[in-house]
Amino acid sequence: MEVIHPVDLDEAVGALAAYPEATLLAGGTDLMVEVNFDLIRPDVVVALRRLDDIQDVSRRRIGAGVTFRRLESGDHNALAQLARTIGSPQIRAAGTIGGNIGTASPAGDSLPFLAALDAEIELHSTSGTRRVRWDDFFTGVKRTARRPDELITAAVLPEDLPDFQEFAKIGQRSAMVISIVSACVLRWRDGRTRVALGSVGPTPIRARRAEAMVSDETDPGPAALEEFARLVSQEVSPITDHRGTGEYRRHASGVLARRLLERCLSS
Amino acid sequence: MRVQLTVNGEARACDTKGSESLLFALRDYLHLTGSKGACEQGECGSCSVLLDGELVCACLVMAVDAHGSEVVTVEGLGGPELHPVQKALIDAGGVQCGFCTPGFVVAAAALLDENPAPSSDEMREALAGNICRCTGYGAILRGLETLVEGR
Ligand SMILES: Cc1cc2nc3c(=O)[nH]c(=O)nc-3n(C[C@H](O)[C@H](O)[C@H](O)COP(=O)(O)OP(=O)(O)OC[C@H]3O[C@@H](n4cnc5c(N)ncnc54)[C@H](O)[C@@H]3O)c2cc1C
Ligand code: FES
Ligand code: FES
Numbered sequence: 155m156e157v158i159h160p161v162d163l164d165e166a167v168g169a170l171a172a173y174p175e176a177t178l179l180a181g182g183t184d185l186m187v188e189v190n191f192d193l194i195r196p197d198v199v200v201a202l203r204r205l206d207d208i209q210d211v212s213r214r215r216i217g218a219g220v221t222f223r224r225l226e227s228g229d230h231n232a233l234a235q236l237a238r239t240i241g242s243p244q245i246r247a248a249g250t251i252g253g254n255i256g257t258a259s260p261a262g263d264s265l266p267f268l269a270a271l272d273a274e275i276e277l278h279s280t281s282g283t284r285r286v287r288w289d290d291f292f293t294g295v296k297r298t299a300r301r302p303d304e305l306i307t308a309a310v311l312p313e314d315l316p317d318f319q320e321f322a323k324i325g326q327r328s329a330m331v332i333s334i335v336s337a338c339v340l341r342w343r344d345g346r347t348r349v350a351l352g353s354v355g356p357t358p359i360r361a362r363r364a365e366a367m368v369s370d371e372t373d374p375g376p377a378a379l380e381e382f383a384r385l386v387s388q389e390v391s392p393i394t395d396h397r398g399t400g401e402y403r404r405h406a407s408g409v410l411a412r413r414l415l416e417r418c419l420s421s
Numbered sequence: 422m423r424v425q426l427t428v429n430g431e432a433r434a435c436d437t438k439g440s441e442s443l444l445f446a447l448r449d450y451l452h453l454t455g456s457k458g459a460c461e462q463g464e465c466g467s468c469s470v471l472l473d474g475e476l477v478c479a480c481l482v483m484a485v486d487a488h489g490s491e492v493v494t495v496e497g498l499g500g501p502e503l504h505p506v507q508k509a510l511i512d513a514g515g516v517q518c519g520f521c522t523p524g525f526v527v528a529a530a531a532l533l534d535e536n537p538a539p540s541s542d543e544m545r546e547a548l549a550g551n552i553c554r555c556t557g558y559g560a561i562l563r564g565l566e567t568l569v570e571g572r
Contacts, residue, residue, distance in 0.1 A: 155439040157422060157485045179483060183463055186481040189440045190461040196440055201486045223475070242550020243528070245463055247475040248482070329549035330464065 157199045163207040163278060166200060166305050171280045173198040174302045180219060181248035183241070184257045208252065208307050213315070215276075218252025218306045225251065230311075232270075232321035232338050236263045239323055242330050252306045255291075258298045261353045264309075265292065266338040267321060269350035269358035271311050277304040285310060292357040316340035316348070318418035323352075324406050326397075334398040335406045339414035345372050347418075349411045354390040354403050361389040361411065368415065382415060383408035424488045428453065429497025437484045444468045444479035446487075447494060455495040455523045466551035469524040469531075470494050476531040478550075495523035498530050505568055506530050513564030517555035524551050529565055538569055 158176075160166035170176055177196035179185055180203065188194045202208065208219035213229050223246040225237035240246050240254075240263055254264045255275060265288075268275075274285040277300060291299050300306060318341045325331025336352035347368045349361045364385035371378045385408075392403035425434045428451060435450035442461070447453045447470070457467035461480045468479040471493040479494075498504040506529045509515070516522050525548065532539055532547040539547065544565055553561065 155422065155485075157488075159488070179486060182481045182483055182486065183478075186442060186483060187462045189483070190442060190480060199440070199483065199485065201483070203486055241463065242466065243547055244466060244469060244476055244478045244550040245481075248472075248477045329546070 155197060155199065157201060159201050160205055162205070163305070163307070166202070166205060166207075167279050167303070169198075169200050170303045170305060173200075176200045176302075178202060178256065178305070180250045180253040180256070181221065183245050183249040184253055184259075202250075202252070202305075208305075214311045214313070216251055216309045216311070218255070218308055219250050220252075222246040222249050222251070222254075230267075230315075230319060232267050232319035232340075233264075235321040236267055236323070236336075236338070239263060239321075245330075251309060255306055255309065256298070256300070258292055258296050258357075260295055260356055261333045261336070263321075263323060263333060263336055263352065265358045266336050266350040266352040267319075268309055269352075269360055270319075270338040270340050270348045271315075273312070274310045275300075275306060276308040276310050277301075278307045279304045283307070288358070289360075295356045314342075316346075317343045318421055320414040320417045322410055322414055324410060332397065335392075335403050335410055337407065337410045337414055339411060339418055341415065341418035345369050347415065349386060349415070351386070351390055351407050351411065354392040354407055359390050361386040361407075363389060364411070374415070374419065379412050379415065383412035386411040422485050422488075424484055426487050426489065427491045429493055435484075441484050442480045443470070443472070443482035443484045443487045443492070446484035447479060447492070453494050453496050456527075457520055457523055459520065463550075464552065465521070465524070466528060466548075467521050467524040469527040469551065471527065471531060476528055493527075495527050498526060504530060506533065506565070509564040509568035510561060511564075513560045513567060515556055515561040515564040521551060521553040521555075525553070525561055533569075537572065541566060 158169045176198040179201045208217040210217045222237040222240045254262045275291045321338045323333040323336035333353045340348040368382045387408035390407045392400045394400045459465045459467045463478045470479045
């Protein structure tokens with residue numbers, strides 16, 4: 155096995171161009187589980203933990219190498235909320251948002267946030283930089299539009315950021331759980347509302363009919379909130395697995411989204 | 422691959438065969454068997470160490486990625502005397518089979534370094550990544566609470 159510790163972006167993407175089969179290693183919290191259980195045996199590892207070029211966070215750009223521990227406090231309420239629910243202190247100290255995006259698990263907790271915001275994933279290679287919107291980037295369960303020679307460098311958020319944003323997830327207990335359902339709700343003062351859900355489909359789902367309905371309500375009352383929850387439940391396509399039934403996930407999606415919208419409205 | 426790192430303040434080196442974890446390197450190459458391995462998937466915390474000052478699971482760090490890093494294991498806490506956290510756990514009966522203990526000691530010591538007077542809730546959150554099958558956690562938390570109160 156060969157290991158490359160690139161000192162800058164050029165060296166990192168140069169390594170990927172030279173070794174298209176290389177395995178990218180960030181915090182290792184997903185990758186090492188597979189390595190320890192002998193599910194993958196990397197030949198070439200490009201180690202990103204100390205790559206400074208992907209460590210910056212600003213209001214609209216979150217570097218791929220930023221750990222969830224660093225994201226626990228920050229400008230974006232929902233991002234901080236989701237960061238605090240990831241694994242344990244040990245997992246948050248190592249795990250990065252770039253790794254979460256790279257794994258593209260349906261239960262990846264940063265995904266509903268990125269989907270709700272219509273974030274773009276920034277990809278860098280020796281042929282340049284491109285940005286791919288989340289819905290073109292996440293193509294299936296653990297599948298993405300990233301080419302093997304590309305490095306995820308950042309998640310880029312739009313200029314028009316919401317006035318209120320809330321994230322929550324449901325699991326069997328309050329720490330160290332994989333989401334059964336997760337949701338992110340955004341609301342602007344003019345009423346515009348977005349809702350994205352995780353763990354209820356192969357990729358994050360935007361409940362667009364629910365969004366359209368509640369965006370027209372400047373001050374949604376109980377009936378509108380009820381209708382919002384009903385539409386959200388209709389728009390998800392959850393499966394049944396050992397963590398929960400499809401029926402439970404469908405119900406919980408509506409309840410969770412409604413609760414988060416209520417929090418947005420009362421803040 | 423030759424991995425050179427600082428462990429508990431000492432320069433150490435070992436040769437890895439491939440993608441072994443830091444936990445494996447510490448135990449099998451450097452013979453520091455304080456850090457325990459149970460789940461090898463980040464769930465139990467018995468392998469907790471400090472890597473460049475951050476509390477992590479050594480089972481999820483690729484040993485070659487710790488090249489050039491500074492690692493502190495349970496053996497590096499305290500000195501000739503026990504670390505206060507170790508003493509607190511013993512006094513409170515927070516050690517039964519002891520398998521989880523090194524992980525709890527490293528995690529609790531890291532917490533107290535960052536926050537010398539954590540509340541009980543903060544202790545619970547900070548130790549959420551450490552699993553104990555014996556004590557039911559009560560004695561561990563009581564030990565730490567007594568330690569914090571006595572300061
Ligand atoms: C005990 C435990 C609890 C967990 N709890 C949660 C949880 O609550 N919520 C959650 O969402 N996840 C959870 N996870 C999963 C994991 O911690 C996250 O997905 C984390 O974000 C992965 O980041 P990493 O830096 O450790 O990635 P790594 O494991 O280093 O990499 C993950 C994947 O992404 C690729 N990759 C990494 N960085 C890049 C990059 N810059 N460009 C391209 N590809 C890249 C890697 O090649 C690999 O395929 C948990 C994991 C464990 C072990
Ligand atoms: S052995 Fe590392 S967390 Fe269990
Ligand atoms: S004392 Fe036995 S696992 Fe904690």
